[in-house]
Amino acid sequence: MKILEITGGSKLTGTIRVSGAKNSAVALIPAAILSDEEVTICNVPDITDTEVLCEILTFLGAKIKRASETIVIDPTQLENREIPENLAKKLRASYYFMGALLGKYKKVVMTLPGGCSIGARPINLHLKGFEALGAKIVEKDNCYTITADQLKGANIYLDFASVGATINIMLAAVRADGVTVIDNAAKEPEIVNVATLLNNMGAKISGAGTSRIEIEGVEYLGKCFHEVIPDRIEAGTYVILGAACGENLKIDNIIPEHIEALTSKLEEMGAFLDIGSDYILVSRGEKYKGIHVKTQTYPGFATDLQQPLTPLLTQCEGKSKIEETIYENRFMHIPYLNQMGADIRVKNQTATIIGPSKLKGCDVVATDLRAGASLVIAGLIATGVTRITNVEHILRGYENIVEKLNNVGAKVEIREI
């Protein structure tokens, strides 16, 4: 078993270079199979989620060349095969093969995806979109057979601006006949990144990044070169870390606009931020005051950043609140933070944090990816040693986390026990 051992209390200074966005890359890789020619994607983070997707591509018969952070995908020999459940369950984003295979072959057989257990996470909106495009869906033992004689453009209204459903419907609609309109579409930067890849391949998508996306179906998608945007959640995680333990810590290669909801809250708390065009320089403030945060869809405060933010809020004077509105079960890090000395109560989807608290290292468990990031930050703030188990969750989403942290003065190590 792997554990992450952190000796807390160091001041962090230097530069952390942020990698390509996990939640973009995990959609771009499945999207590439819609092309009938080679697709090159650069700035792909080397994390287990992208490794598994490449395994799925190889299983489907695509040829892959991966050199450093560039992946070349040749889908010309692709076969429409049922993705084995054990691969599909390794991550959430395997569900993008539903839209991509349906879009390309008008048929897909797949089980439900895996991913972090942070709520029920149904896929009803994805399925509603496929049906609107003319697909028939048969479900048996959580395995979906989705077929269409022909996919036809349609008007689709999403009851909730779901990231996954918006991307999956774009993937299915891009080669359909006619025009598809997605209303109340998600507006996250990852959606724009996926639409740009598809347009580079020859698709006709407009409005990505707004709540109304229009997709005019095309017959053929071809060769292209595309770059993954910087990971706004990784960036935000390290900016929070800088506000907790930084002294001129530079978070580099980012798009600061993507994390404005976070940086404005950190400034309200009293953190020192120097925001450049593609970096943020952050130092710990002298005194922090409590803040209130409510998670929302983009451009609101990202749910993926509320867990990493929580340990920093234990350092504020007085009361802070985090209201989680996207997922029903995203507070599993709280009992561990309390074990480390925090004073946090959760009621009705809201965590109330009373600070400041002195955190002390102890043995904790990463129950999901961002809970893991939260515990890493807590461990770096705390005195003494923190040992985190279930490290696999963290490695699914943070490229070279150990090296990146140690390079700026942290004491972090992964050990086999």
Ligand code: EPU
């Ligand atoms: N929802 C439904 N029905 C659906 C789809 C979603 O009810 O058909 C609900 C979900 O249960 C949830 C809410 O809508 O309560 C939001 O879900 P959404 O579809 O937007 O999220 P997702 O596509 O499953 C992606 C990211 C998440 C991130 C969310 C929100 C990927 C692979 N995952 O998930 O990332 O939290 O968008 O921004 O892109 C993470 O990186 O740690 C992570 C969980």
